Amino acid sequence: MSQPLTLEELNKVMEDADLLKSEQQVEDALNSMAVAISERLKDAMPVVYGIMNGGLVTAGRLLPKLNFPLEQGYMHATRYRGETSGSTDLQWQAPPSIDMTDRTVLIVDDIFDEGNTLCEVVRQCKQQGAKEVITAVLVNKVHDRKNTDLCIDFIGMDVEDRYVFGCGMDYRGFWRNAPGIYAVKGL
Numbered sequence: 001m002s003q004p005l006t007l008e009e010l011n012k013v014m015e016d017a018d019l020l021k022s023e024q025q026v027e028d029a030l031n032s033m034a035v036a037i038s039e040r041l042k043d044a045m046p047v048v049y050g051i052m053n054g055g056l057v058t059a060g061r062l063l064p065k066l067n068f069p070l071e072q073g074y075m076h077a078t079r080y081r082g083e084t085s086g087s088t089d090l091q092w093q094a095p096p097s098i099d100m101t102d103r104t105v106l107i108v109d110d111i112f113d114e115g116n117t118l119c120e121v122v123r124q125c126k127q128q129g130a131k132e133v134i135t136a137v138l139v140n141k142v143h144d145r146k147n148t149d150l151c152i153d154f155i156g157m158d159v160e161d162r163y164v165f166g167c168g169m170d171y172r173g174f175w176r177n178a179p180g181i182y183a184v185k186g187l
């Protein structure tokens with residue numbers, strides 16, 4: 001585990017960060033995703049999971065824009081645990097809360113990076129009897145280190161291959177609340 005950061009260090013991270021996507025660009029991306037997802041799932045009565053923690057902000061901003069009846073569940077899976085590189089195993093802090101047998105499941109997350117998290121979540125949902133599993137992420141990080149062939153159904157925006165934070169994504173546990181998407185200086 002890294003040393004905890006001070007308030008001054010955390011404020012400096014933000015001051016030095018590069019803004020990759022403004023709050024308005026994020027909002028526009030969420031609006032476009034909502035239109036496309038609504039068209040696809042309007043008759044499916046899906047159960048929707050934002051993957052805690054990172055998926056909370058994307059799900060919280062996206063769900064009110066979805067124009068069809070859905071049920072919201074809770075699951076918490078983590079791989080990075082507050083660090084800037086992930087371990088290979090996914091840790092389940094809370095398994096899916098709603099039975100998904102024969103249901104359409106929509107998984108919402110903040111970022112598709114190396115892909116291990118969504119790949120494992122999708123696998124678990126299918127194992128638990130989901131009829132179909134649809135995935136939506138606010139951000140796809142563009143690089144050639146994906147560890148999965150999983151194709152994400154709905155992507156808000158691509159970002160470059162840097163460590164990013166904001167809109168639910170953390171820098172060592174902090175700054176998930178930043179309204180745009182930022183890249184840490186030097187990372």
Ligand SMILES: O=P(O)(O)OC[C@H]1O[C@H](OP(=O)(O)OP(=O)(O)O)[C@H](O)[C@@H]1O
Pocket residue numbers: 051052053054055077078079080081082086109110111112113114115116117118169170
């Ligand atoms: O595509 P991957 O390389 O697997 O990375 C993406 C995942 O990493 C982050 O979660 P993290 O494990 O950091 O937990 P958190 O949601 O609590 O931030 C993020 O929220 C995604 O779920």
Ligand code: HPA
Pocket residue numbers: 080111113114162163164165169170171
């Ligand atoms: O770039 C990232 N930022 C925050 N969380 C993440 N989880 C995977 N990649 C990232």
